[in-house]
Each structure stands twice: as C-alpha cells, then as structure tokens.
Amino acid sequence: MAPTIDIVRHAESYHNLIGSEIPDPTITKRGERQCEALRHKYPFGDKVAYIISSPLRRAIETALKAIKPLVNDAVELILLPELQEINASPSSTGSSKVALQFLYKGLDLSALSDDWHLKGSDTPFAPNVEKVEARAKVARNWLRMLALKLVEDGNEDAHIVVVTHGEFAHWLTDDFIGVDYGRNSGWYVCEFRSYQFLKLDAPENEDVSLVETHESLRRRGVDPDKPYVAPDGRDNARLKRIASITVQIHERVLADREFQQQQELETRGVVPDEESDEAWVDIDEDADKENKGSAGTLRLHGA
Structure with missing residues (x-):
C-alpha cells in the first residue's frame, strides 16, 4: 500500500468575485464556510502526515482553516512554490517571503527563495507550457520523495494533503478532464481528490504519474471501471x-x-x-x- 496524496483546490477568494487585478487575495466569507464544510467531510485527518500548500494566500488560508485543525499539532504546513497558480496576474502573483513570515506564524517557508514570487517571462514560474510542465514534474517528484520516506518509516497508509489551484491541479495530476475553451479548470472550489503514485521506488529524477484512486473517482460520481473521458468523448490528450x-x-x-x-x-x-x-x-x-x-x-x- 502506498501513501495517498489528497489534492485540494483552494476555497473561494476575492479575485473570484472582483477580478484578477487584486494582489494575492485572501479567501472570502463564503470561502471560509467552504473550508468549514471541507473540514467536516474530510475523513483522513488522523492519517495526515504532511500538509503542503501553494504559497499564495488563498491556498495558505484554505490549508489553515480546512485541514490544519484536523491534524496532529506536530504536522507542519509546508509552502512549495511549484504549486502556485499558472497565470501572472496580480491575483496569482504571491507575496514576498518576508511578507508571508509577517502574516502567518508557524509555517515552513524553507522551500521558498527570496524571489519565489517573481513571475516575469524570464523566471521559472512564468506562464509558459514548458515551464509549467517542468514545475509540475518537480512538484510530483517532491511529493513522491515524501511518500517514499513515509513508506520507509512504516507509514504506508498515511495521507499527504496538497492545497493548490484549479488550473495547476490539472497539470500536477496530468488529468485534463473538465478543461475546455474558456474554462480553465474542472475542479470545484474546496474540492479534494485522492491520488497515489504508480511507482514509488523509481529513480529520483524519473517522472512518475499520479493516479486517482477508485474511492476518489466514486466520490465524485465517476465509474472507475469505465474509460475516463469527457462527457462529449474528448480524451485527455486533446483536452491537454x-x-x-x-x-x-x-x-x-x-x-x-x-x-x-x-x-x-x-x-x-x-x-x-x-x-x-x-x-x-x-x-x-x-x-x-x-x-x-x-x-x-x-x-x-x-x-
């Protein structure tokens, strides 16, 4: 048995209401209620070994309000820059490391460089297909190393919670069902889906796919025994x-x-x-x- 990666899209944020020009927005009051609902229905709190979040504030606040209250106090919230959203609008451009240290206490910011929040065309986090694929691969490998460590420690049934964004979640999972022209994501706000790695013990730099668990597919009304395609028949490659x-x-x-x-x-x-x-x-x-x-x-x- 391999550890499970529970991927969460953040709760509703102010940019969802008033547009993308608001810098690094927090979640709304309705977003807080969505976090409360997720907190009540998420069933694996006692098995969570790590919480990993995008460093954007809406993701951090979702992790703090929806998942952190469920887990052991020793479980840290780790910020991983590769999990940030794709576009470079003000709403998807993060706050500086210094600002985050001031705004939130007790977070693990060790993976953040001082310039992690820069998203110019010459940076690793620019909206560019090759760069997005590269950082999705980095994030998958990073998560796989955590999962492998859990197995080595005898904690095979542990869960790792990952809080990210609707558009990037498709690239992280390499599952593009729900994407369409004019629709960046098929994920609902505060939705969570569960995945496992096909092969944990692959060489460190090998890109290993995440596969959604049968339980997770059933949870959202998908028959795991049938081909997984869009309702109109378009396959994953076309949607990518x-x-x-x-x-x-x-x-x-x-x-x-x-x-x-x-x-x-x-x-x-x-x-x-x-x-x-x-x-x-x-x-x-x-x-x-x-x-x-x-x-x-x-x-x-x-x-």
Missing part, C-alpha cells in the same frame, strides 16, 4: 492541448504587460544601465524639489 492554449494566452498577456511597462519606463526617461543592469532616471527640477533636495538621479531597484 486546450489547456496548453490557455497557458499560451497567459503568456501573451504577460508579454503585453511587460511591453507596456517597458514603454512606460522609456516614456519616463528610464535608461537601462548596461554595466549593472539596473535602471536610473533623471529627475527634473520640480521633482527634485518635491523630493526635498535629493541628488540629480534616482535609482529604481527592480524597475
């Missing part, structure tokens, strides 16, 4: 192509935003410093007075 198109759209949106930002910098007179790769801008006399006697140039970090 649709999901890939959506990621490409996210990528184009990011490219347009970066182009606009560059145009704005050029309009303001910002010139890249070739040696240091940092930006400088000349300050006119009025701005100099406004800044109360600052020097003739202003250095813009990360512009």
Whole structure:
C-alpha cells in the first residue's frame, strides 16, 4: 500500500468575485464556510502526515482553516512554490517571503527563495507550457520523495494533503478532464481528490504519474471501471492541448504587460544601465524639489 496524496483546490477568494487585478487575495466569507464544510467531510485527518500548500494566500488560508485543525499539532504546513497558480496576474502573483513570515506564524517557508514570487517571462514560474510542465514534474517528484520516506518509516497508509489551484491541479495530476475553451479548470472550489503514485521506488529524477484512486473517482460520481473521458468523448490528450492554449494566452498577456511597462519606463526617461543592469532616471527640477533636495538621479531597484 502506498501513501495517498489528497489534492485540494483552494476555497473561494476575492479575485473570484472582483477580478484578477487584486494582489494575492485572501479567501472570502463564503470561502471560509467552504473550508468549514471541507473540514467536516474530510475523513483522513488522523492519517495526515504532511500538509503542503501553494504559497499564495488563498491556498495558505484554505490549508489553515480546512485541514490544519484536523491534524496532529506536530504536522507542519509546508509552502512549495511549484504549486502556485499558472497565470501572472496580480491575483496569482504571491507575496514576498518576508511578507508571508509577517502574516502567518508557524509555517515552513524553507522551500521558498527570496524571489519565489517573481513571475516575469524570464523566471521559472512564468506562464509558459514548458515551464509549467517542468514545475509540475518537480512538484510530483517532491511529493513522491515524501511518500517514499513515509513508506520507509512504516507509514504506508498515511495521507499527504496538497492545497493548490484549479488550473495547476490539472497539470500536477496530468488529468485534463473538465478543461475546455474558456474554462480553465474542472475542479470545484474546496474540492479534494485522492491520488497515489504508480511507482514509488523509481529513480529520483524519473517522472512518475499520479493516479486517482477508485474511492476518489466514486466520490465524485465517476465509474472507475469505465474509460475516463469527457462527457462529449474528448480524451485527455486533446483536452491537454486546450489547456496548453490557455497557458499560451497567459503568456501573451504577460508579454503585453511587460511591453507596456517597458514603454512606460522609456516614456519616463528610464535608461537601462548596461554595466549593472539596473535602471536610473533623471529627475527634473520640480521633482527634485518635491523630493526635498535629493541628488540629480534616482535609482529604481527592480524597475
């Protein structure tokens, strides 16, 4: 028997109501009620050995409100950057590590780098099909190593809870049923599905698939003994192509935003410093007075 990976989509968040321009939103009051409902129906609390969450605040809060109260106090909540959502909108761009340390106490942030929340086109977390596939593979391998450790410790029936996002959940599980044009995810908010690895003891860098358990399929009304396809007959490979198109759209949106930002910098007179790769801008006399006697140039970090 292998440990079970229970994957949860986060509860309703404010960006679900008012759009994607809100930075790293928290969950809504209705989201809190969804967490309460999940807490009452999740049956494996006494078997949870690890809670792993996306570092976005809506995922953290879902983990804290829905799962953490069910488990032993010794079970830590670990943040894994690979589990973050795909698009690079403000709502899916995380808060800095320092901010998270201030906002939440008792979390394991050791897997977060200081720049984990940067999602520019030149970063590992940019919305790009190859990068999304790569980090889904990293996340699967990371989870498999945890599951293997549990087996080695004689804890084969343990559960690992993973809180992530509706779109990325399809890439993590390599199951794209429910995706469609204009529909990024087939997962309901606060839904959980259960998976196991096909082969735990594969070489460390080998990508091993997650397979949904029969119990989980039945829990959501799917017959595990029948071919698993979309209601209209489209298979997983075809739906993955649709999901890939959506990621490409996210990528184009990011490219347009970066182009606009560059145009704005050029309009303001910002010139890249070739040696240091940092930006400088000349300050006119009025701005100099406004800044109360600052020097003739202003250095813009990360512009």
